[in-house]
Amino acid sequence: MxxxxxxxxxxxxxxxxxxxxxxxxxxxxxxxxxxxxxxxxxxxPQPIRGAHVYYYRHLVPILQEQPRSKLLLVDLVLPDADVGMQEAVRDLSMFPIGGLERNEGQWRALLRESGLRIRRIWRGSEPEACVECAVDRSALGADL
Structure with missing residues (x-):
C-alpha cells in the first residue's frame, strides 16, 4: 500500500x-x-464502513451495502491464451498442493459465483495483476 x-x-x-x-x-x-x-x-464484522475501495477478499455483503465501493484483488491473472513460460511454471508449481493459477476467464467465473464482476484488470511489470471488482448488480436483479 x-x-x-x-x-x-x-x-x-x-x-x-x-x-x-x-x-x-x-x-x-x-x-x-x-x-x-x-x-x-x-x-x-468489518469495522470500516463507507470506504471508497476495499482491498480484501470476503466483502460482498459490505459491497452490497456500499455499491459505490470497490474490491481490489492482487493475484496472478493468467491470460486465456498464449501464457508465458514464467506463468506456466508458476501454474504447474501449484499442482502438488492441489492448486492452480487462474486465467482471466476463470477469475471472471469465480467472482461471478460470488456476486461480483470484474470492472478492470491492471497489469504491470510484476506477474501479479490488480483486479478491480464491484457487485454484479445484474445478479441482484438491479441495473448495472
Missing amino acids: GAVRAQNPEIRGRFIVQDLPSTLAAVPRPPPAGVEFMPYDMFT
Whole structure:
C-alpha cells in the first residue's frame, strides 16, 4: 500500500492495512507514510464502513451495502491464451498442493459465483495483476 500511495499522490483519504495483531507486530518497521496498520480478524464484522475501495477478499455483503465501493484483488491473472513460460511454471508449481493459477476467464467465473464482476484488470511489470471488482448488480436483479 505504501507503493500505491507513493505512485498515486492524488488519492486522498486513509489507506488502512488490516491484519491479525500478531502479523502486524512481526512487521519490522512502522507502516509507510500515509498508511495505517489496524489489528483485525477477518472472522469478525468489518469495522470500516463507507470506504471508497476495499482491498480484501470476503466483502460482498459490505459491497452490497456500499455499491459505490470497490474490491481490489492482487493475484496472478493468467491470460486465456498464449501464457508465458514464467506463468506456466508458476501454474504447474501449484499442482502438488492441489492448486492452480487462474486465467482471466476463470477469475471472471469465480467472482461471478460470488456476486461480483470484474470492472478492470491492471497489469504491470510484476506477474501479479490488480483486479478491480464491484457487485454484479445484474445478479441482484438491479441495473448495472
